[in-house]
Amino acid sequence: MSGPGLRARIRAGETVVGTFIKTPAPHVVEILGLAGLDFAVADQEHAPIGIAEMDMLAMAARASGLPLLSRRWGAGRDWIAPLLDLGCAGVMVPHVADRETAEAVCAAVKFARGSRGISPSPRAGNYGTIGLLDYRRKCDEESVVMVQIEDAPALDRLDEIAACPDLDVLFVGPADLSQSLGVGFPSAELDGAILRVIDAARRAGVAPGLFVGDETQIPLWQERGVTVFVCGSDQGLLMKGARRLMTTRQA
Template identity: 75%
Template sequence: MSGLKARINAGETVIGTFVKTPASHVIEILGLAGLDFAVPDQEHAPLDLGAMDQLALASRAAGLPLVARCWGQSPARISPLLDLGCAGVMVPHVADRDTAEAVVAAVKFGRGSRGLSPSPRAGNYGTLAAPAYTAKSDAETVVMVQIEDRAALDRLDDIASVPDVDVLFVGPADLSQSLGCGFPSAELDAAIIRVIAAARRADVAAGLFVGDESQIAPWRERGVSVFVCGSDQGLLMKGARRIIEAGRA
């Protein structure tokens, strides 16, 4: 699972999906399906730390990196997810440089403020010496900051230039709400293109949520390389509807 950050930083296209169901089987299935990563969604689903522990355990079995979308931006919300063995975090509503700096400080031991114990799963239950553990974590953990506020659009270069930010990830639903425009709409597309341009200037990846796989290719051509497509619930709904539509045709 350690290759996700390297792949993102190399500009590879990586595709994942949100996970909103607190069941380890979902992670196993998505891993077998061949996704590059999954995003357990604490912001909009009933995933407490106990549920996240089970999903992170399943992710190791399935070889599927988890980038957890956490409840908030504080170290108390971020660090425990990494201790469980998540490959990174996706942090909502990062609208300025100070917030981005605080997120990175909560993730990277090298910033000097993240609480250190090699005893959790991420440290192989204490079998990794502290220096090896901190070096491995800092080298491999993915930091995705979500751009989903009008205010963030005027601070994109400041946010993108924070060292160790890997992805500017657009949350189009919240961004459209903040802008007061449609989802989809030409105004929203223009804002997303601004994020892509800022990511390119800073040599970081641009990420985007898309509701359907048909949207991946057009946005990849525009410069997006990190995609979260739908969710486990959406995949189940689409599959069930296809069955009933075909059966009643």
């Protein structure tokens, strides 16, 4: 019997750990699923991953039991529904700096908001074998909404953003946030901004999320209240493993 889904785990306050997918190859997703990751995020913002590649990545994710989200650039939200139709578990949306943007994201994800087009015919609806009402309920209950806090103006609107219904995670993009603030990465000033996001998320009853470069950073931020981590990427994991291999080479 399968356990709780990703959204249920996040909302229960469990610590979940994933990674970014930057390689448009379904085999990578399948391997990470077999490795036992809690989730992964296909990085359409910074990697060459189009809708056709997402189709294959989503298929591999479903086959290996790995919840797959997508992160993609752009001010519009019309990219969200097609990815959810493919079977993605949710979205991570960059540069959400106000309540209006957060509401638009949630409206693009949740059928109950009344504007997302509905059809159970794609993969997410088991190719039409799920009834329309059951499909709508299942999608709205299980789809994860993560919005990225990575702009200085967002810090003064955290409570407004976090109060958006249907929002699951306030996720800090530390590199972009440090750039927007004009501070070092890492730095005490950046840490202070991240703590502000954590506090706002906890006040609103949503999960705080954070990107970390490697797993050694997780315990510290877990102690500070972060429960959703994206750690590195598939490329980083491959690079780290290859470099570790080469340290065993004899001169």
